[in-house]
Amino acid sequence: MTKAAFDTVIHAPNRLQICALLETTKELEFQIVKEQLDVSDSVLSKHLKVLEDANYIRLIKKTEFTRQRTWLSLTSLGRKAFKSHLRELKRIVGKI
Amino acid sequence: MNNEKETISKEEAAATLKSVDLTKHDAIKSFRIPLLLITLISLSYSLVVFSWGMTEHENMWALGMYIGAASFGIFVALYLYTFRLLGIKVTVLPRTKERIRSELVLVVIFGVILIAGRQVRLLGFEFAPHIAALIAGGYMVYLLYKYPTGEYLTMNKK
Numbered sequence: 001m002t003k004a005a006f007d008t009v010i011h012a013p014n015r016l017q018i019c020a021l022l023e024t025t026k027e028l029e030f031q032i033v034k035e036q037l038d039v040s041d042s043v044l045s046k047h048l049k050v051l052e053d054a055n056y057i058r059l060i061k062k063t064e065f066t067r068q069r070t071w072l073s074l075t076s077l078g079r080k081a082f083k084s085h086l087r088e089l090k091r092i093v094g095k096i
Numbered sequence: 097m098n099n100e101k102e103t104i105s106k107e108e109a110a111a112t113l114k115s116v117d118l119t120k121h122d123a124i125k126s127f128r129i130p131l132l133l134i135t136l137i138s139l140s141y142s143l144v145v146f147s148w149g150m151t152e153h154e155n156m157w158a159l160g161m162y163i164g165a166a167s168f169g170i171f172v173a174l175y176l177y178t179f180r181l182l183g184i185k186v187t188v189l190p191r192t193k194e195r196i197r198s199e200l201v202l203v204v205i206f207g208v209i210l211i212a213g214r215q216v217r218l219l220g221f222e223f224a225p226h227i228a229a230l231i232a233g234g235y236m237v238y239l240l241y242k243y244p245t246g247e248y249l250t251m252n253k254k
């Protein structure tokens with residue numbers, strides 16, 4: 001076992017996937033993230049709340065064409081934390 | 097994996113990195129826009145490259161350049177709008193150093209193709225604009241298909 005300075009907020013599988021998804025774009029809609037993760041609304045909301053409390057993601061609710069949409073994006077802090085977490089994983093694997 | 101854990105084995109770390117890669121690549125695959133739109137964007141850009149290569153004072157190819165540029169702008173706007181309707185907002189302006197670097201490399205590549213198409217024709221090879229347009233269009237199709245959101249992903253291979 002290797003001792004590592006982990007970001008435990010990000011390391012949970014679903015939250016790691018959320019961060020990975022959000023890293024590929026500027027913003028994603030709640031529904032898209034839900035479909036990609038194949039989880040229920042409540043499960044996703046719970047994970048998003050944890051990430052939002054850590055200031056890693058931003059949730060913006062907008063009404064577009066009479067439809068309520070929730071847009072998710074990584075904050076710069078979240079982007080840095082995610083990258084640093086991946087660097088840590090690579091260090092453990094021995095790639096750095 | 098446990099979110100409270102602060103230690104992790106090498107195998108677990110490798111598996112986590114692999115799952116991150118898979119998530120990103122599956123997402124990128126599902127984010128692809130219709131091939132028709134990719135083709136239209138690439139064709140309009142090819143028209144710009146070809147017309148620029150063929151433009152002379154005594155011909156009308158400059159018009160092709162303007163039509164190509166206008167179509168390119170319209171199709172790119174449509175591409176961004178399609179993504180938005182699907183629930184995806186694409187990063188237009190690069191934010192990270194890696195992204196700025198790769199965008200600059202692309203600007204140089206497309207710039208060289210554009211200029212070379214014209215200059216080589218002026219040197220005597222009349223099919224240079226045709227080849228330049230083909231290369232530029234083909235490369236544009238590849239980029240739009242492979243990296244639809246503009247993010248260049250690298251696999252965390254073991």
